Amino acid sequence: MKRFIIDLLLIIVFFVLQTTLFPMLKFTRIIPNILIILVSCSGFMQGEREGMFVGFACGFLLDICSFDVFGFYSILFMLIGFLNGLLHNFFYLKDLKIPAIMILSSDIVCCLATYFFLFLMRSRFDFPFYLVNIILPEVVFTLLLAVIVYPFLWLIEAYVFKKKNAESS
């Protein structure tokens, strides 16, 4: 129950950050994908079950607020959460390399899927342009943000849920 409430709060807060705060700050035209950090981390820290549910909820909100084909982001984020959860066994709280790789690859998968299904299918063939101008800046920006967000999620995991494998396993 505690987990459910905290997850729900995190999803709403991250979603509001993504849609309201980042477009308002406008460092660049590019908005970092903070939701993918949450989805990737929930899967990775809590297992495939939680990753799947958190991913589905995030994708669901995105679907309502962004694009006309309802369900695309739901299924994409759910799969990303689930796949991240499969690597749950490699989770040590003190290690930073693996989460970084996980978040990075999740974001790349998300971008590539968006390009492939929603742009290439409408005959937008100029992939190098989208790679350099949209995908790369977003991935870099997201990774930088993950450096700030990950310890925060880490703290919740370690202290609120008293994760046992903080040192061992």
Place this chain on the structure above:
Amino acid sequence: MSPLVRKPEEKYKLPTKYWLLILSAISVILMLITFVFDIPLKPLNEVVSVTVVPLQKGISIVGENLYSKKELFNQVNELVDKNNKLMEQVNELTIENNKLLQDTIELNSLLKLYELDQTYSDYPKTGARVISGSTGNWFSTFIIDKGSNDGMKVGMNVLAGGGLVGRITEVGANWSRVLSIIDDTSNVSCMVLTTNDHLMVSGSLANMENGYITFDQLSENAKDVEVGDKIVTSNISDVYLPGIPVGNISYMEKDSNHLSVSGYITPSVNFDHISEVLIITKLKTELE
């Protein structure tokens, strides 16, 4: 441990793989419903109405206030200088305005003769605040703080700063989603103001980096169209009301088929800084 001592039985949980299948199936069905049959999902919209929209409203109001305070501080000095200059200009313009007023009166009487007085400035409008930007970098949609409770309907035209911004594509109780004309999936049927030649204006993610949207399907026979010409929404469009300014042609080029002309348009609205928009509360289908 003795086999007789049993742990209290755990609550049964549906295995994760079944959940995965069920949720995937739900997503796929929803995708089919919205994409193939094009049915709006009313009840799901209300999820956002209660969860996210109130928070977004709060943050955007606070953020805007902070931003405007900061701007105000910076601009006080500038404003004093500007004010003096503007006062001079006001005097000049008042004289000019009187002249123009006379012209307008004459124009109105002439327009009445032609029954052409329905310009976009006559449509009933209502203001709304933008409470959420686009959710990512791929699409240019945003959320405004008025919904079906305020009489918003899907298909209503959205304006800002005297130009077309887009149209409403989804309505919840207290929010609506606007698809802007710079979005990669957006197409607007337009015409050249001076010559009434029809063309199709499409948003383009690739050209938006340079501040352009693209147009095509302008007939090669439209010889009088020049760079700098004003583009307005066409009277044959089925969602956009006629005569709303969209932008100016900034580049044009004959297509390789020698039948049509395509090029770039600079939109009249600055899409980087939209915080308030106007919604025309009349649908194209309601006009006779």
